[in-house]
Every structure is written in structure tokens, then in C-alpha cells.
Amino acid sequence: MKQMLNIALPKGRLGEKVYAMFEKAGFPCPAIHEDNRKLIFENEELGLRFFWAKPSDVPIYVERGVADIGVAGKDILLEYRPDVYELLDLDLGKCRMAVAAPKSFHDDPRRTLRVATKFSRIAANYYAAQGREIDIIHLNGSIEIAPIIGLSDVIVDIVETGTTLKENDLEVIATVVPISARLIANKSGYKFKNETIEEIVRGIAAQINAKS
Amino acid sequence: MTNVSVLRGDERAALALRALYSRYGYTQYKMNKFEEYDLYVRNKDFLISDNIITFTDTGGKLMALKPDVTLSIVKNSRLDAGVEKVYYQENVYRISDRSGSFREIMQVGLECIGQVDRYCIFEVLQLAAKSLAAISADTVLDISHLGIVSAVLDALAVDGTTRSALLRCIGEKNLHEMTTIAANAGADADRIALLARLVAASGKPSDILPTLVPALSSLVDSAMLQDFAALAQSLEESVQGCTVHIDFSVVSDMGYYNGIVFKGFVAGVPAGLLSGGEYNGLMKKMGRTDRAIGFAVYLDALERHLESDLSFDVDTVVLYDDSADPAALAAFVEAESADGKAVLALGALPEKLRYRTLRKFDGRGNA
Numbered sequence: 001m002k003q004m005l006n007i008a009l010p011k012g013r014l015g016e017k018v019y020a021m022f023e024k025a026g027f028p029c030p031a032i033h034e035d036n037r038k039l040i041f042e043n044e045e046l047g048l049r050f051f052w053a054k055p056s057d058v059p060i061y062v063e064r065g066v067a068d069i070g071v072a073g074k075d076i077l078l079e080y081r082p083d084v085y086e087l088l089d090l091d092l093g094k095c096r097m098a099v100a101a102p103k104s105f106h107d108d109p110r111r112t113l114r115v116a117t118k119f120s121r122i123a124a125n126y127y128a129a130q131g132r133e134i135d136i137i138h139l140n141g142s143i144e145i146a147p148i149i150g151l152s153d154v155i156v157d158i159v160e161t162g163t164t165l166k167e168n169d170l171e172v173i174a175t176v177v178p179i180s181a182r183l184i185a186n187k188s189g190y191k192f193k194n195e196t197i198e199e200i201v202r203g204i205a206a207q208i209n210a211k212s
Numbered sequence: 213m214t215n216v217s218v219l220r221g222d223e224r225a226a227l228a229l230r231a232l233y234s235r236y237g238y239t240q241y242k243m244n245k246f247e248e249y250d251l252y253v254r255n256k257d258f259l260i261s262d263n264i265i266t267f268t269d270t271g272g273k274l275m276a277l278k279p280d281v282t283l284s285i286v287k288n289s290r291l292d293a294g295v296e297k298v299y300y301q302e303n304v305y306r307i308s309d310r311s312g313s314f315r316e317i318m319q320v321g322l323e324c325i326g327q328v329d330r331y332c333i334f335e336v337l338q339l340a341a342k343s344l345a346a347i348s349a350d351t352v353l354d355i356s357h358l359g360i361v362s363a364v365l366d367a368l369a370v371d372g373t374t375r376s377a378l379l380r381c382i383g384e385k386n387l388h389e390m391t392t393i394a395a396n397a398g399a400d401a402d403r404i405a406l407l408a409r410l411v412a413a414s415g416k417p418s419d420i421l422p423t424l425v426p427a428l429s430s431l432v433d434s435a436m437l438q439d440f441a442a443l444a445q446s447l448e449e450s451v452q453g454c455t456v457h458i459d460f461s462v463v464s465d466m467g468y469y470n471g472i473v474f475k476g477f478v479a480g481v482p483a484g485l486l487s488g489g490e491y492n493g494l495m496k497k498m499g500r501t502d503r504a505i506g507f508a509v510y511l512d513a514l515e516r517h518l519e520s521d522l523s524f525d526v527d528t529v530v531l532y533d534d535s536a537d538p539a540a541l542a543a544f545v546e547a548e549s550a551d552g553k554a555v556l557a558l559g560a561l562p563e564k565l566r567y568r569t570l571r572k573f574d575g576r577g578n579a
Contacts, residue, residue, distance in 0.1 A: 014402065064482050065480075065483075086386040106341070188477045188481060
């Protein structure tokens, strides 16, 4: 029996775009197009098993080796630091991690800055590099309301178009890091399924290069 | 009589590794569970995790439950001993990255300390490969040389912060970010391309070295390069049961490690199972002028990979009633288990017990 290559893709629009790249690279799984609620799809002939996972869980599947490769946002990789290889920047799902504050915000360096975020590690590293003392307030969602209701001075969050910020009277005051989707690989899986993984990397890299 | 089938997979592996190291003249190093905390504070960066379980002993000294074995061995090794070759099987106490709580981890490894020569390095690498081969039929030993990586990084002439960021990218095989970071720091494009080629290289020495060595020759000390190439090639030719690969993404803390570093992988085990290298930097920091090389095998990672057949709790259940003669029953159990089977005698059968065979034992001694 052919050794299966397990691929974890993020559920949603990004995952669909990424799957299209796999398909174009010569690694299709036609069953994925069927209209059903299945989460795991196999192409036995090519030895491929795709599965849809919650985007923030993809690095866990890959680090733990149940997926040999996967696609995850750079934000998740920076926040959770999984011990994986980061083989490609897919140039998809592009956005940025930014510091945003109310338009009236005036930064007073004499005071500890209160930062609300879902990305505590990224925020801590960003301000540590500046030697700035901060108080991190970890929130799980609706980060934008934190400075409006006085919970924090600023927020560190993902900004795509900036519409949500604008609608909440917030503005970006600094970019922390650009974000995009990355192809990651389990370090052990990469050793034992190297040929197929490298073939996929080459096929997808060719599409990225053609685009740019 | 020893029946190794009752051992867990990791215990069996530990036994096989100890036998292997003994065969090469390594002697067992036995140590206390505790060590003075100060030793770890002074060498914090050498540890995988700097979270340590501490306590104050009866004399008021701050002690630690060992998070590492190598530091203790180096501390207690003799300067005038020529070469000391020791192996150990010890439990260490570390915080698990994922759960954030402390775990007891069984670790087997060896250290070669003192007048370490080329043979010693080859022998340790060979034993690392043999250790992997003893555990599984499908294994890879990745070897790298920090001196080579360091020389290529030096040639980029970047500052310390950029160098650290590049090292992180090397460990992740993250060529896209590595290239951008180096270019933003103003490094020469050809040298960046050479670094990328070095990090991307992954495979058998015989496939990698013929083209890589000439490409590196302008930046890397030729004796170091030739030495590494010869070592890798001899290893590839002599080792059986383990695939030897060159992979320069294996990087360790350069303050402690220099020279050869390596990592071992077993198919089906998600993380590196074996890790080691030349830690001459640590020796220097501990006031030593001699050299050292060693490795550790993290047996906790094998718990699931090597587990025995767990589909049954016991081989045979002997069910008896109140009238059973204890001596006759004991003799029956003894006879049933003589061929190494696990035999459980019970008065009543628990609902979820999984067994291969059920034997009923009546009061007269018949089954």
C-alpha cells in the first residue's frame, strides 16, 4: 500500500485557495469537491489524505505528526512557535499584525501601556524589543472594543482592510509584522516523505513565482 | 530468568541501548536525582527549558531536581583522565512545551569527554546511528557542522540580532524569510544564495557533498570542510540500518555547541528522538580546555511508537469458585504461566477485562 501523505488545510476560503494550488501542482483529491460535510478526503492512488482543520489548530496537527504538512497563518506560527519547518510563503491571506489605538490616543511613555490582544506572545516580543513596559490583557475576540470602553490603551491585532478599525474609530499606529499563509512541515515527516513533500513544494513555488 | 516481554517498549529500548554502549567500553554513570541549583543558573542557555524544580535541602542549600544530565557529568569528570566514555539512563524533570507542566522524562545517552579525537567523534556518531537502528527499522540521522554554518553567517557580516533571526530561520528551513532578513541587513546577494543552498541541502552525503563542498570552499576553512565531508561519507558507508543525511538546519546554541551537531528521527515519531553534538563551548564555560561530544535519546517520545500489543489486558483468566483449593489453584496458575503468558486468577469476571482465553477452575482442581 502506498504511504499516505497527510495534509492539514485551514477550513474556509483560504483553505480552498490553497487546495487549488495543490491541485494545480498535480496533487488533487477530487472527492474534496463533493458537496458534503466530510472533513477528511483521500486520493488513494496518489497516497494523499487532505483534512480540513480549524486554522489555528493546523500547526498542532503538523507538530504532532498526524499531518505531514499543512498551511497556517504566520500570526499563528509566531504566537504558538510550533517546532516545524516553514517551507514556503504562499503569498495568500495577506494582512498585517498591527498596533491600533483610538484616534485621540496620545502615547505617554512614562506610563505602563495597556495592550489588549489575542496574540500575547507577539505583542510581548514587539514591545520587549522596544524596551517598553506593557500590561497585556489577553482577550479572545472583539478586541476592538477594549480601548473604546477603557480596558486598554491600544490593541495588537490582525488588520486586513482596516474597515472594522475605522468603524470603531480606531487607527493603525504601527505595523508589527506582515502576515500571510505558510506551508509548514513536520520535521520527522519531512525526512521520511521527503520526495513527495519536495515535489509539492516545487509545484506550489512555481505557481507563486509565476504570480509574482 | 529475565522475560523482557513484560517491559514497556521504552524500557526495552533503554536495555538495548545500554547493552550497545557497554559493548563499546562506555561505563554507566550513576548520579543523584538532585544537583545544586547554581549549576543550572550558570548554564541556563544550555538547558532545553529553564524552568527547574527547586527545593531547599536540610543544610539550607538551594537544590534542583535534575533537568539535564550532561552538566552534572561534565562537572564531575576529571581533567586528567584522558578520555572518559560514559553512558547513563536517568530521569530528568522538565516542563513540557505543550502542557506547561513538569514531566519526568527517561533519557538514555552517552558522553565522551577529555582528549576527544577524530575517532571519538566518529564513534559517537556511529553509536547515535546504531541507537536509532536498535529502536526502529526506518530512521534518519541528520548531521550538520556549526563551524560551517557559522563561517557562512560570518561572511554575511550582519549584526548579532540579524544573526539570531537568521539562525531561527535556518532551524525552520525558512528560506523565504532568511533571504529577506539577510537582504534587508545589506548582505551580499551571492552569499545569501549560498546560505540558502546550504540550508536547503538535505540528503545523503554522497548526493550532497560533491556539489556543496566546492561551493563552500571560498568561505569555509578547507581543513574543517574536508574533515566534515570525510566523516559524513565514512559514516554513510559504514552505518547499517539507519540512513545518514546531511542537514544544516540542525542548529544548537552556538555559545555551547560547536563543530558537529546531529539529530535522529524515527518514522512515525513526530519529533526528533535523539539529539547531540560537540559541546566544547560548554567545556570552556566550565573552565575546561579539553573537548566533549555526546547525545541523548528521549525515550518518552517512544511511548506510543514502541508499545507492545495492548489489545488484551492478560492472556488467560482463570475463574475459580469458593470451593477451589488455593494450593491446587496456585499450581494451575503456575503451570499456565510457565511459557511467559500473563495469567490472572479471579473469583468473578470484571465487565471490561480483555483476555485471550478464559479457563474455569473447579474446586477439585480441574480446569
